[in-house]
Amino acid sequence: PICPNGSGNCQLTLEELFDRAVKLAHYIHYLSSEIFNEFDERYAQGRGFIAKAVNSCHTASLTTPEDKEQAQQIHHEDLLNLILGVLRSWNDPLIHLASEVQRMKEAPETILWKAVEIEEQNKRLLEGMEKIVGRVHSGEVENDIHTPWEGLPSLQLADEDSRLFAFYNLLHCLRRDSHKIDNYLKVLKCRLIHDNNC
Amino acid sequence: LPPEKPRIIKCRSPEKETFTCWWKPALDGGLSTNHTLLYSKEGEEKVYECPDYKTAGPNSCYFDKKHTSFWTIYNITVRATNEMGSNVSDPHYVDVTYIVQPDPPVNITLELKKSIKRKPYLVLTWSPPPLADVRSGWLTLEYELRLKLEEGEEWETIFVGQQTQYKMFSLHPGKRYIVQIHCKPDHHGLWSEWSPEMYIEIPTDFRVKD
Amino acid sequence: LPPEKPRIIKCRSPEKETFTCWWKPALDGGLSTNHTLLYSKEGEEKVYECPDYKTAGPNSCYFDKKHTSFWTIYNITVRATNEMGSNVSDPHYVDVTYIVQPDPPVNITLELKKSIKRKPYLVLTWSPPPLADVRSGWLTLEYELRLKLEEGEEWETIFVGQQTQYKMFSLHPGKRYIVQIHCKPDHHGLWSEWSPEMYIEIPTDFRVKD
Numbered sequence: 166p167i168c169p170n171g172s173g174n175c176q177l178t179l180e181e182l183f184d185r186a187v188k189l190a191h192y193i194h195y196l197s198s199e200i201f202n203e204f205d206e207r208y209a210q211g212r213g214f215i216a217k218a219v220n221s222c223h224t225a226s227l228t229t230p231e232d233k234e235q236a237q238q239i240h241h242e243d244l245l246n247l248i249l250g251v252l253r254s255w256n257d258p259l260i261h262l263a264s265e266v267q268r269m270k271e272a273p274e275t276i277l278w279k280a281v282e283i284e285e286q287n288k289r290l291l292e293g294m295e296k297i298v299g300r301v302h303s304g305e306v307e308n309d310i311h312t313p314w315e316g317l318p319s320l321q322l323a324d325e326d327s328r329l330f331a332f333y334n335l336l337h338c339l340r341r342d343s344h345k346i347d348n349y350l351k352v353l354k355c356r357l358i359h360d361n362n363c
Numbered sequence: 364l365p366p367e368k369p370r371i372i373k374c375r376s377p378e379k380e381t382f383t384c385w386w387k388p389a390l391d392g393g394l395s396t397n398h399t400l401l402y403s404k405e406g407e408e409k410v411y412e413c414p415d416y417k418t419a420g421p422n423s424c425y426f427d428k429k430h431t432s433f434w435t436i437y438n439i440t441v442r443a444t445n446e447m448g449s450n451v452s453d454p455h456y457v458d459v460t461y462i463v464q465p466d467p468p469v470n471i472t473l474e475l476k477k478s479i480k481r482k483p484y485l486v487l488t489w490s491p492p493p494l495a496d497v498r499s500g501w502l503t504l505e506y507e508l509r510l511k512l513e514e515g516e517e518w519e520t521i522f523v524g525q526q527t528q529y530k531m532f533s534l535h536p537g538k539r540y541i542v543q544i545h546c547k548p549d550h551h552g553l554w555s556e557w558s559p560e561m562y563i564e565i566p567t568d569f570r571v572k573d
Numbered sequence: 574l575p576p577e578k579p580r581i582i583k584c585r586s587p588e589k590e591t592f593t594c595w596w597k598p599a600l601d602g603g604l605s606t607n608h609t610l611l612y613s614k615e616g617e618e619k620v621y622e623c624p625d626y627k628t629a630g631p632n633s634c635y636f637d638k639k640h641t642s643f644w645t646i647y648n649i650t651v652r653a654t655n656e657m658g659s660n661v662s663d664p665h666y667v668d669v670t671y672i673v674q675p676d677p678p679v680n681i682t683l684e685l686k687k688s689i690k691r692k693p694y695l696v697l698t699w700s701p702p703p704l705a706d707v708r709s710g711w712l713t714l715e716y717e718l719r720l721k722l723e724e725g726e727e728w729e730t731i732f733v734g735q736q737t738q739y740k741m742f743s744l745h746p747g748k749r750y751i752v753q754i755h756c757k758p759d760h761h762g763l764w765s766e767w768s769p770e771m772y773i774e775i776p777t778d779f780r781v782k783d
Binding site: 192 | 615616638642643644645646648666668670711
């Protein structure tokens, strides 16, 4: 870290902030994939959930880049705000995911642990992204991009198939959105820090 | 008789920008059969036809950049039609994010070096496959190498993460080794083929003087 | 007399989630002295006091998950106060990523093997410390092993990168060796303690037939 001589305050460089954000986003997506795969193997085999899980993520209304060109053309401040918006949109569902998974019949320890770990690390990444946006953003950090989640009742449905589908869909969306965040941060890091020469 | 049900064999993307699907044509009992690939994308009612039946050869459909989206589920079917009727394959759900299979790494070099304490070690370096744009950060590749003694049976496989260089420390002096490397997108996708076999001989005089 | 200047000795994090700082208390000339740890975060004027003086024992401050951020640099000082006055340590800057010191590797095994042409070699294998293993992909570790003849003086240290296995070729038949391994996060951070000493005897009949 740069510790300016004599001044009472050292500061992390933008590169260091991005390095940590990329590593953390990579880790969160790794966990999200693992928890999805474990849940899919244990609870979703043969239930045809994939066909139903189409276009039902609570963050679908956030228009995010869907290919390389879109990811490269979007202004970095807009992409940073989108990342913040997706992260904020997951705060609430992740809190409930962690508590609802604990209520599931013999939910394996590994799924339980991951749900709690993802919730904690997501909050941590949000803290870091707000710091990065604060550094990069000329103006005030935009706080409005955020999509509400009304999925809690479906996680508590009595009918097992519907309840399991609600979990499946939430984990499917978590895997997708965490992968987007991981990918966008890698693109932004290469663009802003390495001049597109990673 | 109308044709039997065709079957979509697989879909692959070599560089996370375009993708191709291949199908197994329906048995046509001698009548000339025509195949049509149809797809719809998550969140849209519209059904599209394959944009390009040519580029990737027979019984294939090539989706160029304009027709390729990520984090979106494609519902793909193939319909076989002859003069007696038609038959549709089962739907094939694809999110291109999960079907990326890159080409093998290139420019592999093997170099023998001596550490400060005269221990021999092997430095391997390589480059990502040319098609893969890792510079922009859109695609991030991970690598795995394997090596074995020329006359040996068992490969030793080592995952090296995103590095494009690796130092091998524990080598038999006087032996010949075979080395190969392959790669995969981080998180999702499939391992590439192994790179062509490369040979390296560890000189005997590398024996450490006790 | 007011107390002398206290000194912050070190700060360590076992897993990038929490961290602890220790200080050397000021010489107090017999008067009862009280120590207070204060810290501020980069870019913030606010000054906070140590959240927990107990958990990590005397003359220490423990920062739990809630108080640990790895997006900022901490500016930490310790103030010693007695009835005659007080004195403040020099500031100690802490970036949690740089002070990670993992626990040593575990499950170390030593196995003597004979290669195809009866050449003996020793295969060492080990596992990452439990905490790092669970967090794979988040805490990437590198390893270094050292060995020496039991009656020898000098350790031979070998860096083995991220491998969790190593083959040793040049060993003296009939001798006893001591082996230890330690690990470090791949970019920043500190070497762990050495693992407990392990012993291996190379049988005499392992004489190398050239």
